[in-house]
Amino acid sequence: MRAVICRAYGGTEHLEIVERELPRPGPGEIRVGLCAGTVSAADWRIRSLTVPPGYGLAVRAAMGWGGPRQPVLGTAFSGVVEAVGADVTRFGPGDEVFGSTGMNMGAHAEAVVVKEDGAVVHKPHVLMHSQAAALPFGATTALQFLRDRGRLRAKERLCVVGASGAVGTAAVQIGRAMGAHVTAVCSAANADLVRDLGAREVIAYDEGEDPFEEENRFDVIFDAVGQAPLKRRMRALRRRGRLLLVYAGLGTQIAARFAGRGGRRARDGIAQESHADMEEIARLAEAGDLRAVIDSRYRLSEIAAAYDRVATGRKRGAVVLLPDDV
Incomplete structure (x- = not known):
């Protein structure tokens, strides 16, 4: 071969x-x-x-x-x-x-x-x-971070940063399937794509829009890019909010251990593939909730x-x- x-x-x-x-x-x-x-x-x-x-x-x-x-x-x-x-x-x-x-x-x-x-x-x-x-790559990451680390619940406000990549497009769809109100952060050129995938709101970073300008805005931030200052991301969380560091450097991960206030917390890690999660990904695809x-x-x-x-x-x-x- x-x-x-x-x-x-x-x-x-x-x-x-x-x-x-x-x-x-x-x-x-x-x-x-x-x-x-x-x-x-x-x-x-x-x-x-x-x-x-x-x-x-x-x-x-x-x-x-x-x-x-x-x-x-x-x-x-x-x-x-x-x-x-x-x-x-x-x-x-x-x-x-x-x-x-x-x-x-x-x-x-x-x-x-x-x-x-x-x-x-x-x-x-x-x-x-x-x-x-x-x-598998994007959906496994999105599923484990949203379900296991973020414990996302229906009607919570979810922000997906980097919403148009393989991981981000899966996170938008899985977040929607879990009943969350999804805000997608991506370029203006990809706004229609992420809306079609289930985002209720779109923030175009290349048009000067800032997803973290407003304090206490999101219950969960799923960040697959990792460029914004940690303090600003934490401030954008509501009380008991969760920042999911899908991509982050070692320094950010260490600082995140001490950045929580008002029950806010940051979570990182590496997704681990499993038979059970692949079954769930297949189920979501068959149901039309993941494409x-x-x-x-x-x-x-x-x-x-x-x-x-x-x-x-x-x-x-x-x-x-x-x-x-x-």
Whole structure:
């Protein structure tokens, strides 16, 4: 099979398409032939080592010092089960599935092996493979931050900062599905998109609008950008409000531990993929409460261009990666 390997941190010149042996599923594992994947912001950050301030050394220690220890990046996938290992009961050859490999990565390839009880589920019939692959990265992050860290409740006022990216578009939709009043912060060019996804209000940052000018405005702020001063974001929260730091540097995370007043608090962390959450994502998609937003599509052989698109910081939704023979 063909796979894209990253030989060193830095530019796309360190990417190379190579032939690798087709992986064999072990007990409790399945091999999925990929029909679609994505190049996410997380893939770009790892490949280029463009990480939040204060985390450079930690990422090198965890992922590999001179380059990724797992050279095949990519997490989200959608495809068809090609083979199953012993004791597999949930899936069989020919099943259409989608999911995420998480920190194991390996999805920038023509096939991937995952555990049957991992973050993989049957693909809803309402989704094409490209749409299914566009969901896991953003939806897993949005779901876990809003539900688990933010404990978002119906009728609360939710502000989504960075509302037009893969994570933000999922947060707008999941927040709406949870019954919140959603305010989206994005560029004016993306206002119609986020309104269509369920935002009740839109704040266009490039037209001089300030989401944090008014104090005590939001119950939950979901911030996937992390550029505004922490103090101003905390002041925009209502009493007992929650600031969700989806993207933040180490200094901001430390300061946030001491920034709460009036029951206000900040929460950060890393989303962890699970089978249960993938089932919930599939349910939301089948119910029409979550749809894929696709910015662009590239072939596996065009992965450098896909990374360049992500690096602009201007993508709308997900950048999808397709096999060359599709």
